[in-house]
Amino acid sequence: MAKLTDKQMIFANEYLVDLNATRAYKKAYPNVKKDSAARANASKLLTKANIKNYIDEQLKKIEDESIANATEVMKYLTAVMRNELKEEVVVVEGEGEGCSSARIVKKDISAKDRNKAAELLGKRYRLFVDKVESDSNVNVNSTKKLDSILEQLGEDEE
Structure with a gap:
């Protein structure tokens, strides 16, 4: 250049x-x-x-x-899940005579947020895969004509 x-x-x-x-x-x-x-x-x-x-x-x-990359997102979600981060919340405290003051307090991340981080990590690593079991016996005879199939269906109903 x-x-x-x-x-x-x-x-x-x-x-x-x-x-x-x-x-x-x-x-x-x-x-x-x-x-x-x-x-x-x-x-x-x-x-x-x-x-x-x-x-x-x-x-x-x-x-x-x-812009966060995938590694950064994964590290963040892991830190949240393991409760390694703190979040800041505003706490209002009464001082008497109708007066109150607000201050910022650091607290642990809620269990709901930690569970959500674990869920997102689990989805990323495919830990929660839907397993569907199916037990079916199907016989297909493609040589039969449509008319004979319809006749059989009509006989079964009678």
């Missing part, structure tokens, strides 16, 4: 803040005062391969860091 100039780097990094190319261009090139000129030049910069590649790489990093 070709190197970015200092101003191109400022533009690209500012663009990543809010994806506003005009604002990013004016930040990187403060001598440009007109929005129309900044918009046109910013559009040109965004088409340059090296700038586009840099922005795409940075967006990919941001995405990778912000």
Whole structure:
């Protein structure tokens, strides 16, 4: 990848803040005062391969860091199931004379939430597979004609 100039780097990094190319261009090139000129030049910069590649790489990093992967989810569910995490709850306490105050207290995760985490882990590892037993004897004779089958059915009913 070709190197970015200092101003191109400022533009690209500012663009990543809010994806506003005009604002990013004016930040990187403060001598440009007109929005129309900044918009046109910013559009040109965004088409340059090296700038586009840099922005795409940075967006990919941001995405990778912000989205949980399967391992992270599994570790979290395991920690919840094993009661290794605490949750914060607001507790209101009376102080007398009609006054009360609220404070945050850490408590164990509820048994319901721990059971749900265990259930989700069990589903992931296919621990709860529905087993269906079937005992059936079926004889199929494909050589019989439909008429003879209907006749037999009619005889059985009589």
